[in-house]
Amino acid sequence: MMRTIANEYTPDTVSPPRETILELLEERNISQVELAKRMGKTPKAVGEILSDTEDISITPATALQLEQALGLSARFWMNRESSYRESLARLKERKEHEKLIDWLDCLPMADLRKLGYVKSRRKGPEAVREALSFFRVATVDSWKLFWSKTEVSYRMSSAFDSEIGHLAAWLRHGEILAETIACSEYNPKAFGSALEKILPLTTRPIDEICSGLVEHCRHAGVAVVFVPEFPKTHVCGAARWIANGRLPVIYLSLRYKTDDHLWFTFFHEAGHILKHGKKPIYVDDKNPHGARIEEEANRFARNYLIPSREYEEFIRAHDHFDGNTIRAFADKIGISPGIVVGRLQHDGLLNQKFHNGFKRRFTFDGLKVVEIEKATLESIM
Numbered sequence: 605m606m607r608t609i610a611n612e613y614t615p616d617t618v619s620p621p622r623e624t625i626l627e628l629l630e631e632r633n634i635s636q637v638e639l640a641k642r643m644g645k646t647p648k649a650v651g652e653i654l655s656d657t658e659d660i661s662i663t664p665a666t667a668l669q670l671e672q673a674l675g676l677s678a679r680f681w682m683n684r685e686s687s688y689r690e691s692l693a694r695l696k697e698r699k700e701h702e703k704l705i706d707w708l709d710c711l712p713m714a715d716l717r718k719l720g721y722v723k724s725r726r727k728g729p730e731a732v733r734e735a736l737s738f739f740r741v742a743t744v745d746s747w748k749l750f751w752s753k754t755e756v757s758y759r760m761s762s763a764f765d766s767e768i769g770h771l772a773a774w775l776r777h778g779e780i781l782a783e784t785i786a787c788s789e790y791n792p793k794a795f796g797s798a799l800e801k802i803l804p805l806t807t808r809p810i811d812e813i814c815s816g817l818v819e820h821c822r823h824a825g826v827a828v829v830f831v832p833e834f835p836k837t838h839v840c841g842a843a844r845w846i847a848n849g850r851l852p853v854i855y856l857s858l859r860y861k862t863d864d865h866l867w868f869t870f871f872h873e874a875g876h877i878l879k880h881g882k883k884p885i886y887v888d889d890k891n892p893h894g895a896r897i898e899e900e901a902n903r904f905a906r907n908y909l910i911p912s913r914e915y916e917e918f919i920r921a922h923d924h925f926d927g928n929t930i931r932a933f934a935d936k937i938g939i940s941p942g943i944v945v946g947r948l949q950h951d952g953l954l955n956q957k958f959h960n961g962f963k964r965r966f967t968f969d970g971l972k973v974v975e976i977e978k979a980t981l982e983s984i985m
Contacts, residue, residue, distance in 0.1 A: 642673035701729035710769030712834040770836040782827035790825030806940040841869035843876040863964040864946025875904030
């Protein structure tokens with residue numbers, strides 16, 4: 605039985621408006637011919653409105669006529685029509701999403717659920733819709749178009765290939781985190797000054813490192829986000845411009861968990877922002893342009909962390925590098941000794957197994973970065 609008619613009548617939003625009209629006519633014992641007379645329409649025109657043809661919609665003029673004839677506001681009828689059209693569109697969308705369920709296989713769905721971006725527990729059309737909403741795109745085709753052409757520079761592991769779905773999700777997650785940081789307008793001079801203040805942070809506790817990186821950079825117009833990597837990203841960090849090219853973002857994943865990698869990655873990505881600006885950056889070892897700009901960013905990071913002149917004098921003065929020598933040099937130039945160890949190992953001047961105790965190790969506890977104490981580290985190795 606139909607509920608009592610009121611001015612704020614709430615219909616079943618899945619059904620078409622004609623069903624509400626037919627219910628009202630039956631309840632009030634009004635024929636379609638009489639309704640046509642009350643509306644000033646022909647019986648044929650009213651018959652079309654009450655037919656099950658989806659092409660016939662309630663226009664504003666018809667809504668005003670129904671208001672006069674049946675007593676419910678024109679706004680009610682327009683909302684009823686709008687809700688019906690939306691329902692039809694959602695049904696059509698759902699059918700399209702049912703064909704795209706396999707697309708979910710290329711995404712880190714378990715991680716997206718853990719982070720709260722996807723609520724659906726099963727692989728279905730609703731999960732497709734939630735994943736598309738997470739990426740802020742309407743279709744999988746637009747996802748492919750946008751996320752396969754995102755202008756970004758990555759510092760990646762050479763041992764693995766990243767999967768585009770996991771990489772895109774990682775970038776989007778970092779973008780969401782970056783949007784929560786209140787940044788000033790980007791100023792390259794201010795960013796250069798910020799890097800000078802950041803360098804002494806290499807010896808500080810991890811809480812000061814994280815807060816200092818974010819604070820110094822945001823005042824210069826750069827967002828720094830710590831983003832745990834998804835299973836198949838294999839990325840140490842990234843530099844990217846978002847907000848229509850107004851906000852540069854540095855992503856840090858802590859892939860190798862040591863301070864030498866963290867700091868090299870940060871200054872590498874900072875180098876991209878300072879030296880390469882907003883121009884498209886596509887990193888590909890087979891692309892000479894990509895290889896060149898990567899080497900420029902590498903050189904920037906190397907020389908910023910350990911000035912080339914001081915480094916050359918240091919390695920010329922020693923034929924081997926013991927712990928005391930490494931610490932003394934690190935103290936002299938004001939950086940963490942783990943960074944010196946990492947540089948010597950990279951340059952083949954120190955065995956990869958030597959002096960790794962100088963390296964501080966970090967990991968994620970949720971989205972918070974924490975330091976792994978040596979005792980804890982030894983217990984898990």
